[in-house]
Amino acid sequence: MMPDRQRHRGGNPPADGAATRVGGRGGVRHIPVLLSEVVAALRPDDGAHIIDGTFGAGGYARAILAAAACRVTALDRDPTAIAAGADLAAEFAPRLDLVETPFSALAGDLAIPDASADGVVFDLGVSSMQLDEADRGFSFQAEGPLDMRMGGDGRSAADIVNNANESELADILFHYGEERRARSIARAIVEDRGATPFQTTKQLADLVGRIVRTRPGDQKHPATRTFQALRIAVNAEFDEIAEGLAGAERVLKPGGRLVVVTFHSIEDRIVKRFLAARSGRERGGSRHLPISIESEQPSFHLINQRPLTPSNEELNANPRARSAKLRAAERTDAPAMPVDPVKLGVPMAGAARGRGRGR
Numbered sequence: 001m002m003p004d005r006q007r008h009r010g011g012n013p014p015a016d017g018a019a020t021r022v023g024g025r026g027g028v029r030h031i032p033v034l035l036s037e038v039v040a041a042l043r044p045d046d047g048a049h050i051i052d053g054t055f056g057a058g059g060y061a062r063a064i065l066a067a068a069a070c071r072v073t074a075l076d077r078d079p080t081a082i083a084a085g086a087d088l089a090a091e092f093a094p095r096l097d098l099v100e101t102p103f104s105a106l107a108g109d110l111a112i113p114d115a116s117a118d119g120v121v122f123d124l125g126v127s128s129m130q131l132d133e134a135d136r137g138f139s140f141q142a143e144g145p146l147d148m149r150m151g152g153d154g155r156s157a158a159d160i161v162n163n164a165n166e167s168e169l170a171d172i173l174f175h176y177g178e179e180r181r182a183r184s185i186a187r188a189i190v191e192d193r194g195a196t197p198f199q200t201t202k203q204l205a206d207l208v209g210r211i212v213r214t215r216p217g218d219q220k221h222p223a224t225r226t227f228q229a230l231r232i233a234v235n236a237e238f239d240e241i242a243e244g245l246a247g248a249e250r251v252l253k254p255g256g257r258l259v260v261v262t263f264h265s266i267e268d269r270i271v272k273r274f275l276a277a278r279s280g281r282e283r284g285g286s287r288h289l290p291i292s293i294e295s296e297q298p299s300f301h302l303i304n305q306r307p308l309t310p311s312n313e314e315l316n317a318n319p320r321a322r323s324a325k326l327r328a329a330e331r332t333d334a335p336a337m338p339v340d341p342v343k344l345g346v347p348m349a350g351a352a353r354g355r356g357r358g359r
């Protein structure tokens with residue numbers, strides 16, 4: 001169930017002091033990835049209305065508001081991000097409107113008129129703030145509750161790990177995390193939880209570490225793919241992307257720009273296929289076949305044919321940016337069309353039985 005939407009347009013920060021934790025605990029600020037490239041692709045003008053679908057620590061929103069006398073509607077399903085953004089909303093009042101909601105709400109639940117936005121930006125995946133807070137349960141780097149809920153509602157990672165059957169767990173790990181040892185991990189989870197239910201990130205990370213072996217010098221933790229898969233399942237992230245892209249197509253006016261930053265190969269595949277279909281670059285199974293009906297009236301023109309990636313300078317300053325890709329497109333006056341998640345390559349974990357779930 002979607003949490004009630006909460007809006008904040010400035011004023012005093014929450015009494016609990018959440019607004020002082022922008023960028024995570026310990027005073028470490030979140031570093032926006034590809035920031036100058038995002039602002040350049042959005043091309044905000046005075047009087048424009050930009051939608052920041054993934055507010056996070058407010059890095060994109062701040063830069064957009066500083067670039068022009070425009071208005072930003074910023075969305076985030078995480079109530080702590082909205083609370084922490086109160087100071088920024090006050091600084092730029094009344095031009096920044098914070099809304100507690102997932103960005104899939106653009107597809108119809110959020111009261112933004114069709115063809116009214118001049119830009120939409122999505123920064124997909126988990127934020128540095130969420131990773132750095134052990135009590136959110138997103139990371140295996142520090143012990144915390146096995147939670148991973150961005151919005152605090154619905155099933156937690158512990159609920160899935162302790163209640164899903166072995167086949168369902170293997171599907172999640174294989175399709176969402178591309179984990180080759182998915183079947184072995186799922187089997188071990190089911191065996192271990194019978195004696196002791198999983199409650200902490202360390203319990204799960206230790207179990208995966210027994211099964212997934214790493215090579216000397218391998219910088220990736222053996223539990224990386226398992227934690228990624230569970231986080232995606234808990235937050236229905238791939239479905240969110242498909243719905244968010246559909247919503248962006250609907251709310252953008254002709255000439256409006258869509259900018260998406262991805263960090264995961266499946267995320268990027270979904271965005272790439274959406275833009276290929278909407279820009280008339282999608283073809284049938286043979287290069288000799290005509291362009292699909294969906295592509296006859298392109299609703300987007302691609303701004304960059306290939307994704308932009310961080311510079312070496314940015315990677316040195318922020319290693320977490322290493323897998324980032326930016327794709328951008330400009331809206332035409334063609335009508336918006338329905339989105340088929342299957343055609344976009346959205347994995348159907350739990351429904352794709354018999355297609356191999358790892359060893």
